[in-house]
Amino acid sequence: MKYNKDTSEKILKAANIEFEEKGYNGARMQAIADRAGINKALLHYYYKSKDVLFQLIIKEAFTIFIPRIMDVFKEDSDIFTTIRKFVDNYIDIYIKHPRIPAFITQEINNNPDRLVYLLHSKGLNTDMFIKKIEKAIDEEQIKNTDPKQLLLNIISLCLFPFIARPIVTELILDGSKEKYNKLIKERKKEVAEFIINAIKK
Amino acid sequence: MKYNKDTSEKILKAANIEFEEKGYNGARMQAIADRAGINKALLHYYYKSKDVLFQLIIKEAFTIFIPRIMDVFKEDSDIFTTIRKFVDNYIDIYIKHPRIPAFITQEINNNPDRLVYLLHSKGLNTDMFIKKIEKAIDEEQIKNTDPKQLLLNIISLCLFPFIARPIVTELILDGSKEKYNKLIKERKKEVAEFIINAIKK
DNA sequence: GTCTATAAATTGATAGAC
DNA sequence: GTCTATCAATTTATAGAC
Numbered sequence: 001m002k003y004n005k006d007t008s009e010k011i012l013k014a015a016n017i018e019f020e021e022k023g024y025n026g027a028r029m030q031a032i033a034d035r036a037g038i039n040k041a042l043l044h045y046y047y048k049s050k051d052v053l054f055q056l057i058i059k060e061a062f063t064i065f066i067p068r069i070m071d072v073f074k075e076d077s078d079i080f081t082t083i084r085k086f087v088d089n090y091i092d093i094y095i096k097h098p099r100i101p102a103f104i105t106q107e108i109n110n111n112p113d114r115l116v117y118l119l120h121s122k123g124l125n126t127d128m129f130i131k132k133i134e135k136a137i138d139e140e141q142i143k144n145t146d147p148k149q150l151l152l153n154i155i156s157l158c159l160f161p162f163i164a165r166p167i168v169t170e171l172i173l174d175g176s177k178e179k180y181n182k183l184i185k186e187r188k189k190e191v192a193e194f195i196i197n198a199i200k201k
Numbered sequence: 202m203k204y205n206k207d208t209s210e211k212i213l214k215a216a217n218i219e220f221e222e223k224g225y226n227g228a229r230m231q232a233i234a235d236r237a238g239i240n241k242a243l244l245h246y247y248y249k250s251k252d253v254l255f256q257l258i259i260k261e262a263f264t265i266f267i268p269r270i271m272d273v274f275k276e277d278s279d280i281f282t283t284i285r286k287f288v289d290n291y292i293d294i295y296i297k298h299p300r301i302p303a304f305i306t307q308e309i310n311n312n313p314d315r316l317v318y319l320l321h322s323k324g325l326n327t328d329m330f331i332k333k334i335e336k337a338i339d340e341e342q343i344k345n346t347d348p349k350q351l352l353l354n355i356i357s358l359c360l361f362p363f364i365a366r367p368i369v370t371e372l373i374l375d376g377s378k379e380k381y382n383k384l385i386k387e388r389k390k391e392v393a394e395f396i397i398n399a400i401k402k
Numbered sequence: 403g404t405c406t407a408t409a410a411a412t413t414g415a416t417a418g419a420c
Numbered sequence: 421g422t423c424t425a426t427c428a429a430t431t432t433a434t435a436g437a438c
Contacts, residue, residue, distance in 0.1 A: 022311060029414060030414090038422075038423095041417095041425095042422055044414080045421075046421095048415090050413095102306070108368060110307075120371070143398070146391070148373050148384065153392075156362065159365070160360060163306060163364060166309050166310060168353060172352055194350075197344070198395045198399035199398070203403070208403080229432095239404075240404075242407095251431095251433090
């Protein structure tokens, strides 16, 4: 079997868009073929089944969704600098890949048993975060807080606007996409300062 | 045409579960019939098509998702009491209907053009919120903040744990459902105080 | 009203020509 | 490698008996 690299890449790109937009159940092989500018038969020649193609796409999506970002909590900067850095890097990733959070959330909700393992395989380690927060509490730099609630707060603030883009746009921005983009841009600073104000003594 | 009320209610209940669990594209009429303890033919006798059934279910879901809750911002309690009350009521709704946020988010992401209008028809009015925040800023009760960012922060903190339950459970709670339930219970107070600390002068 | 049987439509996948 | 044509499986929807 021989493959044309250009064609195989066109397919992956098309599949990415189709799956992210419609989810596994809503995606159509015909639509992927159309987007790639080929026909279904050729699509199956390159990727044997819808499932095989989906596995490739979603595994790639997971590595983007769970970046090696907890490492900033290893550095010995003070807790506020660390949080600013974390939020900044974290939101930046989703600005670059805005449809990943909704895609992952949908698929994992529809099929938790088959997909949760991918959350671990990417090796997100929350221990460093927890420890750094506990240390900051001990040293009275921040208020006494449940580190897990705090982590959940941070992730909520960073991820939600991407997971629920149409809802946010429609509900608080009069359906204006321009306003949404502006809001997101300003968000890195907003979120970091909001968190820091909430926890500092 | 004559209908048995008990049967029609059994169907609606079954359809609710099936649609919420699998989404429109993943739901199967056969599965709904099975859950309701009837067969497909009878299901179609009561509800002409999958689409008709889905419309009923999702419209009901929207009215739960967007409750008449902004009214608390009309009351003349101080801003902190109001926020506490809002968060408390808001989270309570999703504790009672834990699968609604993920369901609505998924469907609206998959089909924004056909569904966003339902966000408005339920009449969530953010004006009262914005005004109350602006007043509190004027009177120097809270820091100078963009009211829309603040509203987004509040909604993010309340909704995200329900939209992304399996992710939260797996990523920060070692996959323990008990820990998740405990976390959610403690969350009403946590979120309210987090927000207040973030904005108070 | 409720059922069994079957039609009709959709969609993933394959055969075979070029 | 890429195509047209077709199959096979799944799933929504209907016909008709009781």
